[in-house]
Amino acid sequence: MKTTILLFTALLFVAGSAIAGNGSYANNGEEITFIKNNKKLPDQYVQRYFRSSDVWKKFTLKNGKWYVEFDELSGSPHRAFGKPIAINAAGNLQTKALHFLNTELKDYMIAANDIHFVGSTVGEKLNYVNFVQYHKGKEVLFSSLTLRISHNDKVMMFGLDIYKDMDINVNPALSPQDAMSKAVQGLVSKIVNTGYNKELKILPIPEEDGYVHRLVYEVTVHTTNVDRIPGKYYTLIDAHTGEIVYRQNQVLSCTPPQPPPPINIQVQGTLFPTHPYDPFAVIPLPYVKVTTTSSVYTDDQGQLILAGAGPVSATISLEGRWCKVVFDNGTVAPSITTILNSGSNTIDFDSVTDIKHLTAYYHITKVHDYFKAKTGLTVMDIQMIANVDVAGSSCNAYYNGDCNFYAESSTCNSIALVGDVAYHEYGHGINYEAYQAYGANFSSGSLGEGYSDLWAMGITEVPEIGIGFYKMSQNGIRSYSGAPKVYPDDITGQVLEKYKP
Numbered sequence: 001m002k003t004t005i006l007l008f009t010a011l012l013f014v015a016g017s018a019i020a021g022n023g024s025y026a027n028n029g030e031e032i033t034f035i036k037n038n039k040k041l042p043d044q045y046v047q048r049y050f051r052s053s054d055v056w057k058k059f060t061l062k063n064g065k066w067y068v069e070f071d072e073l074s075g076s077p078h079r080a081f082g083k084p085i086a087i088n089a090a091g092n093l094q095t096k097a098l099h100f101l102n103t104e105l106k107d108y109m110i111a112a113n114d115i116h117f118v119g120s121t122v123g124e125k126l127n128y129v130n131f132v133q134y135h136k137g138k139e140v141l142f143s144s145l146t147l148r149i150s151h152n153d154k155v156m157m158f159g160l161d162i163y164k165d166m167d168i169n170v171n172p173a174l175s176p177q178d179a180m181s182k183a184v185q186g187l188v189s190k191i192v193n194t195g196y197n198k199e200l201k202i203l204p205i206p207e208e209d210g211y212v213h214r215l216v217y218e219v220t221v222h223t224t225n226v227d228r229i230p231g232k233y234y235t236l237i238d239a240h241t242g243e244i245v246y247r248q249n250q251v252l253s254c255t256p257p258q259p260p261p262p263i264n265i266q267v268q269g270t271l272f273p274t275h276p277y278d279p280f281a282v283i284p285l286p287y288v289k290v291t292t293t294s295s296v297y298t299d300d301q302g303q304l305i306l307a308g309a310g311p312v313s314a315t316i317s318l319e320g321r322w323c324k325v326v327f328d329n330g331t332v333a334p335s336i337t338t339i340l341n342s343g344s345n346t347i348d349f350d351s352v353t354d355i356k357h358l359t360a361y362y363h364i365t366k367v368h369d370y371f372k373a374k375t376g377l378t379v380m381d382i383q384m385i386a387n388v389d390v391a392g393s394s395c396n397a398y399y400n401g402d403c404n405f406y407a408e409s410s411t412c413n414s415i416a417l418v419g420d421v422a423y424h425e426y427g428h429g430i431n432y433e434a435y436q437a438y439g440a441n442f443s444s445g446s447l448g449e450g451y452s453d454l455w456a457m458g459i460t461e462v463p464e465i466g467i468g469f470y471k472m473s474q475n476g477i478r479s480y481s482g483a484p485k486v487y488p489d490d491i492t493g494q495v496l497e498k499y500k501p
């Protein structure tokens, strides 16, 4: 018997759905979107510009190290996290969150009247508090003021997707009936019925130089096609011009019924792909260990398909194929125990560990892959220990069979955040392991330093090594952009020019 499965999308504007240009038709000609570029990556120069603003500097001066990604069109901190900030206010989560917004972030804030509480959730580790923005009494779509607050009242993360300087007439030119008749234009399926939300909304539309704001009607059009498959079109109609700004079918159909899909896993985390003066990003975590009844590893894209159907309990750990991360000479790698379901599962390590672990893990696996691809050698197919935030010293790293990175100090960042240093220390490992594998011994300290830097330069193609090391300067530790030094001409009393670390 042939049946039809209807999947109702839980969210509007699902990432990855077909996106076309402004006002154009996509898919079956019925779906329309205003989103022109949904895969845009942060621009490091723009990010740097907003990070160096007086407002953000004031915030970090008071609250210590915080990482931030700005909305590049609005200049508002879209996501920020860092050293937990205590809230000195009594009351419920809503009150505490508002206090934080209006004290620590008051320079970014909109009028208090425009902040509307949506809800709060008490999680196992964190509380989540959410607000949306209103303007002239109308809800601003896609606005969000979100905070993650620990159970001891410290703000761990916040995000402000808010819009300032809106100049918008909130009196519609169109009647609801006009809007509904516009909403059905271009639909080929039979219209069953049409409804609208009497609360008009404000839609921020990203343009080249900033957001433009439109007053919109939310209209829902129910349809049925020749196969009697229903459609439910969530539609935004410009309340001044009548333009269909957005229209998406919330009913996705697939026939015939399928067996349960396999368990697809994507493991990811927020880390610095280069160094802490470039933006952080959510990056797939390759070769991560996934243990159910036995252990397997994600591939080089952080993905894994498990045979059989979910749900199944699994532990996913940064004890990877080529790197295990520990914290200050510990022995246990950060891990997540979770339930994996049939279909897609995204495992995000941000909730159980921090950017230092994730950054070190990422760069060690990256240099492993680079070495192997360049040489074809398997001598480094070992699980390198990345020992992060080693106490007792700072501004340095060393290799002793493990890669060791010192903790943050007043002059230096946590060294694990600097990709070049991971490549360099791993390079010492290559010197040691590769020579030994061929029955030789690598003993030149100076040459070893230079060799180790080569791995960093090979990967980054940047002659300056170690950007991100220092707090007060964005310079690296050394640079290879000068004239080359050649043996024996450039002997300077020592065996060779000596470098550290």
Ligand SMILES: [Zn+2]
Pocket (backbone or CB within 6 Å): 424, 425, 428, 448, 449, 452, 500, 501
């Ligand atoms: Zn070294």
